Amino acid sequence: DTGVSQDPRHKITKRGQNVTFRCDPISEHNRLYWYRQTLGQGPEFLTYFQNEAQLEKSRLLSDRFSAERPKGSFSTLEIQRTEQGDSAMYLCASSYNTGELFFGEGSRLTVL
Amino acid sequence: DQQVKQNSPSLSVQEGRISILNCDYTNSMFDYFLWYKKYPAEGPTFLISISSIKDKNEDGRFTVFLNKSAKHLSLHIVPSQPGDSAVYFCAASANGGKLTFGTGTRLTIIP
Numbered sequence: 001d002t003g004v005s006q007d008p009r010h011k012i013t014k015r016g017q018n019v020t021f022r023c024d025p026i027s028e029h030n031r032l033y034w035y036r037q038t039l040g041q042g043p044e045f046l047t048y049f050q051n052e053a054q055l056e057k058s059r060l061l062s063d064r065f066s067a068e069r070p071k072g073s074f075s076t077l078e079i080q081r082t083e084q085g086d087s088a089m090y091l092c093a094s095s096y097n098t099g100e101l102f103f104g105e106g107s108r109l110t111v112l
Numbered sequence: 113d114q115q116v117k118q119n120s121p122s123l124s125v126q127e128g129r130i131s132i133l134n135c136d137y138t139n140s141m142f143d144y145f146l147w148y149k150k151y152p153a154e155g156p157t158f159l160i161s162i163s164s165i166k167d168k169n170e171d172g173r174f175t176v177f178l179n180k181s182a183k184h185l186s187l188h189i190v191p192s193q194p195g196d197s198a199v200y201f202c203a204a205s206a207n208g209g210k211l212t213f214g215t216g217t218r219l220t221i222i223p
Contacts (some may be wrong), residue, residue: 004155033210033211035213040121040215040216041215041216042116042118042201042203042213042214042215042216043156043201043211043213044213045210045211045212048210056209056210091155091156093155097208098144098205098208100146100158100161101158101211102158103148103155103156103157104155105153105154105155106154106155
């Protein structure tokens with residue numbers, strides 16, 4: 001399977017803990033995106049990379065959120081000191097330049 | 113600030129009939145528009161797109177229409193099939209940047 005893969009698929013954590021999600025994009029794709037989706041809403045943009053450079057970060061993104069793509073391949077999204085409001089589906093997508101985005105199946109975060 | 117709006121949260125259509133999903137946008141800089149389909153517990157999958165230089169794009173049973181003056185686009189599915197039941201998201205981008213999504217329309221095809 002050469003699609004976008006995300007790990008873990010589901011994470012349950014206690015408030016105040018740190019969590020990290022990993023995304024492996026389609027291998028020939030140079031762009032990688034992170035989105036967040038809550039119930040009844042569309043995917044909300046968080047940040048995106050072109051190769052290893054982080055080109056844009058949402059102004060809504062708290063300083064507790066950080067994303068990296070160290071070698072221009074896989075990416076990690078870390079949330080520090082989680083809050084109940086962070087509970088959501090975290091979606092990763094990749095694309096080749098400005099083409100359509102291909103999404104992974106998402107990582108669902110539940111903060112207790 | 114919801115730049116992409118899907119005002120119908122849900123739509124039910126008889127199998128074999130036409131499904132029409134609507135989307136409005138406010139940002140005049142948007143120049144590329146896409147429709148995504150999402151099943152439960154899966155990520156969104158790309159369906160069809162249209163550039164702002166066109167007003168129609170067709171792919172099999174799916175056609176997207178763009179009315180730039182009205183800042184409106186629509187997705188037509190004909191004939192509708194039970195497997196089309198899903199949530200449909202409209203999305204837009206400007207100058208090759210990030211996609212901005214609408215809130216989605218849940219389409220139910222009635223057999």
